[in-house]
Amino acid sequence: MHKCVGGADKTHPSRDKYGLAVLEAALRGASAPRTYFAAGRDGSMAEKFTLRVNGSDHTIEADPDMPLLYALRDDLGMSNPHFGCGLSQCGACTVHVDGVATRSCVTPVSRVAGHDVVTLQGLGTPEKPHPLQTAYVEEQVVQCGYCLNGWVMTAAAFLNKTKKPTDGQIREALTGLKCRCGTHTAIMRAVKRAADKMA
Amino acid sequence: MNTITDLSRRGVLQNTGALFVAFSMADAGAAMAAAATADGRPPLLPTELDSWISISREGMVTVYFGKIDGGQGTDLAMVQIVAEEMDMPVKNVGIVQGDTARTVNQGGASGSTGVRFAGAALRQAGAEARRVLVNRAAEKLGVPAERLTVTDGVVSMMGDPSKKISYAEIMNGGFFHSEIGWNKQYGNPLALTSPAKPKSPKDYKVVGTSPPRLDVHGKVFGTTPWVQDIRVEGMLHGRMIRPSIAGASVVAVDESSIANIPGAKVVRKGDFLGVVAPKEWDAIKASQSLKVTWSQVADPFPDQAQLYEHIRKAPISKSDEQKKGDIDAGFAKAAKIVEAEYEWPFQSHASMGPGCAVADVKADGTTTIWTGTQKPHFAAQGVAGCLGVPVEKVHAIWVTGPGSYGRNDAGDVTMDAAVMSQLTGKPVRVQYMRYEGHGWDPKAPASVHRARAALDANGNVLAIDFVSKGFSRIETNSTEAEPGDTLAGMLLGHKSARTQAFNLPENAYTFENKRLAWETVAALLPGPSPLRTSHMRDPLGPQIAFANESFIDEVAFAANADPVEFRLKYLSQERDRAVVQAAAEKAGWKPGKAGARRTQRGDIVTGRGVAYSQRTGTMVAIVADVEVNTKTGALRVPRVTVAHDCGCIVNPDALRRVIEGNVVQGLSRSIHEEVQFDRKNVRSVDWLTYPIVDITEAPPQIDIVLLNHPDAMSTGAGEATMRPLAAAINNAIFEATGSRIRRAPLTPQRIRTSTV
Missing domain, CATH: 3.30.365.10 (Aldehyde oxidase/xanthine dehydrogenase, molybdopterin binding domain)
Structure with missing residues (x-):
């Protein structure tokens, strides 16, 4: 049986349902963790899935266990979200599934067929930006920007539910997301700016 | 909004899909190399002004930057500096970075020298471009150059603005064909000289202001192509296989263990071991399913709890010191002596995304690599060494990658992709997994530091003695130029110089008697070790x-x-x-x-x-x-x-x-x-x-x-x-x-x- 199941709480590592897999990886040392599927599982069991991404339907043929991330990047040619860890630990792969911020790197494609997937490009466009995208540009948050999907998609889902959040609520909503460049203070400014607009 | 595409020749590629841009970039690189003579462009030499700056028919200026911006806005700084010297609006200046076919080797991102060294060179290039353009305008307008001024790329006569000509009109889509002097040093020290005198800082209008970053917009809307997004026709996905015990060699590989994964193949040359598959997910599955027999090796590392004791006791491989005054005399007079020892662990670059690169090695050795390394010119040399092809055949195209703060895993993955491509005869994209990004990147060195100070009865410092002892900051060099300084190169048997170096404190304290020193110790495991040490943001x-x-x-x-x-x-x-x-x-x-x-x-x-x-x-x-x-x-x-x-x-x-x-x-x-x-x-x-x-x-x-x-x-x-x-x-x-x-x-x- 494959151990990786999506649909659980994907918000941050302290609630990470895949912790055992990660510990297993640690115990194995710096060699490949074998966490996604039973060794030798036959890849020829591809099935057809219809994915609704940013409002358009796409039919792909894939291993049901394949994470959504690879369907988006490799089958649909969408360059965001990003691969950051494949372990639901960093957030770089975050998309919305039915409006819920979801780590696509551990969510099997079979679990999202028939659900609404929205990526960063679907969240807003230069012509019609999401308030968080506007705020990110105004605050010039980005250093490298590789982590951006996680912060923006998670914050967007959070601000949809929570109006006029406190700083503490924002931090709690975003805890666990990784940014290696250390833009956290700029992220806080941008999320507060967007929250003001969305209030 | 500026773009990082080549404004002068490719037109403005804005708000396009990432993949389209990616293909355009590949195409542009190849086209540029081929077009070097066809369109009259002079060869890419530091002595050609055209190697640094170009002007399109539309009047857009492009700066050619032989370093790269890793996410701090260095590219924007270059644009501002050149816009300042050329009296151009910032929005009409673009930049090409780290492409070995289009930029001169300015050392890549290195040691916070972007503005310091490359900025100084490009300032001179910008000033020289303005000087040449004003002289040419003087000829065309029949006015002495001293009576001309430049505003937003238009040269006009002071007191008679009707007499004017734009940079675009002067250049007419062509090239400068003008020489510029240089100090004959590639890399960080590269400096340019010319008769032009850069502006006095009191006249700055652009330098010192804060236009927005060039890359933020594209990243926020998901239109920027990252190195992870590069796709080449016929490309295979590759994953590397690393030993579970550091230092172990490959004894046997059971290819049947991945036989049921569509298209999955083992790629091996000696201890260099990976897998490829047409589909990325299949490559991942193959990497996790492949059965490998590794050699039995003695435990390579001490217990982590013994790390600092190991450093203290290890023989000194190299040392250096800087002395002032007489510390022994200072300590002899001391009323009070303060002593302490400090310890710092190994740290990982742990980049936000593990390394990724695409390589396309043709049968005749012609090679294109798409890389996120900080130092693409040096990486091209390393690739040439790993593949055994002349460096002239290797075209490295830098594409923005996850923030890199030193010698992270972006260079190693570039070598892996190149070797895989050569061995398979197909373009190969290698994406490291998370465990490689943390586990196998070069590490910032661990160290111990012994400090002593002598004080007199009034608390005045009589002497200071400070000695660092640790692993070398360049056991693995800060560039990938030598194959032996890369994982792939080491696995293929190349040797590293394994240079030993540490640093002294940098400050301006005026202590009369002081000794600052460093000592290095040998790596715990030579060769392709997960604890090999190199540069990490502000090395040491x-x-x-x-x-x-x-x-x-x-x-x-x-x-x-x-x-x-x-x-x-x-x-x-x-x-x-x-x-x-x-x-x-x-x-x-x-x-x-x-x-x-x-x-x-x-x-x-x-x-x-x-x-x-x-x-x-x-x-x-x-x-x-x-x-x-x-x-x-x-x-x-x-x-x-x-x-x-x-x-x-x-x-x-x-x-x-x-x-x-x-x-x-x-x-x-x-x-x-x-x-x-x-x-x-x-x-x-x-x-x-x-x-x-x-x-x-x-x-x-x-x-x-x-x-x-x-x-x-x-x-x-x-x-x-x-x-x-x-x-x-x-x-x-x-x-x-x-x-x-x-x-x-x-x-x-x-x-x-x-x-x-």
Whole structure:
């Protein structure tokens, strides 16, 4: 049986349902963790899935266990979200599934067929930006920007539910997301700016 | 909005899909190489002005930058500098970075030298371009050049604006064909000379202002192609296979173990081992299913608990020292001697995305690599070495990647992709997995630091003795130019020079008698080791300053002195004094010996600490505020105040964000980061086993004082703030708890243990 199941709480590592897999990886040392599927599982069991991404339907043929991330990047040619860890630990792969911020790197494609997937490009466009995208540009948050999907998609889902959040609520909503460049203070400014607009 | 595409020849590719841009970039690179003679473009030589600047028919200026921007806005700084010298609007200046077919080797991203060295060269190129254009305008208009002025790329006659001609009209889509002088040194030191005199800083209109970053918009809307997004027709996906015990060799590979995965194949040459498959997910599955028999090897590493003892006892492989006065005489007269030893662990680059590269090696050796390495020109040399082809056949195209702060895994993955492509005869994209990004990147060196100070009865410093001992900062070189400095190269049998080097503290303290020294020790495991050491943001700066500036605080305490006053007493240069004073003033520093600013409410004690250092001419002083829970050891850093002097500031807003990033990343390294390993391998393989700073821990308040010196050289800002941060926090913890921690990172457990 494959151990990786999506649909659980994907918000941050302290609630990470895949912790055992990660510990297993640690115990194995710096060699490949074998966490996604039973060794030798036959890849020829591809099935057809219809994915609704940013409002358009796409039919792909894939291993049901394949994470959504690879369907988006490799089958649909969408360059965001990003691969950051494949372990639901960093957030770089975050998309919305039915409006819920979801780590696509551990969510099997079979679990999202028939659900609404929205990526960063679907969240807003230069012509019609999401308030968080506007705020990110105004605050010039980005250093490298590789982590951006996680912060923006998670914050967007959070601000949809929570109006006029406190700083503490924002931090709690975003805890666990990784940014290696250390833009956290700029992220806080941008999320507060967007929250003001969305209030 | 500027784009990073080549404005002069490719038109403006805005808001296009990432993949389309990616293909265009590939196409553009190949086209440029082929078009070098066909369109009259001079060869890519440092002596050709056309190698640095071009002007399109539409009047767009393109700057050719032989370094890259890793996310700090260095590219924008180059654009501003050239726009300034050419009197161009910033929005009409674009930049091409790190493409070996289109940019001269300026050393890649390296040592915060982007503005300092490359900016100086491009300033001269911009001034020279303006001079040549004005002279040509003078000829065309029949007016002496002295009577011409330039506004937004249009040359006109002073007093008679009807006499005018634009840069675009002068160039008419062609090239300068004009020579520029250089110092005949490729890489970081490359400097340009010409008759043109750059502007006086008092005339600056663009330098010193804050236009927005060139790349933020595209990244925020997901239209920027990353190196991870490059796709080439017929490409295979590759994954590397690493041994579970460091240093083990491949004995046997059971290819049947992946026979059921569509298209999956083993790629092996000696100990170089990987898998490829047409589909990425299948390559991942193959990498995890492949059965490999590894050689039996003795445990390569000591117990982690013995690391610092190992360093202390290990033979010295190389050493160096800097002496002033007579420290023995100083210690002989001492009324009080202060001694301490500090320790800093291995740290991982742990880039936000593990390394990724695409390589297309043709049968005749013609090679294209798409790479996120900081140093694409050097990577091309390394690829040529690994493949055994002439470097002229290798075209490296830099594409933005996850923030890289030194010699991370981006260069190694480039070599792996190239070797895989050569062995399979197909283009190959290699994406490292998370465990490789943490577990197999070159590490920042671990070290111990011995410090001694002699004080007289009045608390004056008679002598200081400071010796660092640790692993070399360039055991693995900071560039990938030599195959032996890459994982693939080492696995293929190439040797590394394994250069031994460490650093001395950088500061301007005027102690009369001092000895600053370093000693290196051999790597724990030579060759392709997960604990090989190399550059990481501000190489050795945080280590050395953590020890040195914590120790200065210990000496100040022993001298019953205020930590700010104590530093000022031994700083005589105005700019060093100014940063310390500015940080103290902005923070509202209340004078007094350590402890004077301490507060307590229940279990929570607070303190403030100061630290100062230099980095290649940039001065930084930091005041850190901390709150410590005396029961749990939990640490909070509510405020950090930075005073920063990097000479002439090009873009103050971008600089502030770089400083903020340094503070938060520096906090992460100060309080969390320590590579875990056991006797067999590195055990920090992801974000749970190598925690970094969380948004709940990032300082809510970072105050920054920028001390601008427009007439001074820009000395670099990419790393300087990282340097004194750990010491500032540690000194604040001492004030709060009265206990001195001498081992990084400053974890709750260490704080609690030291406090009890």
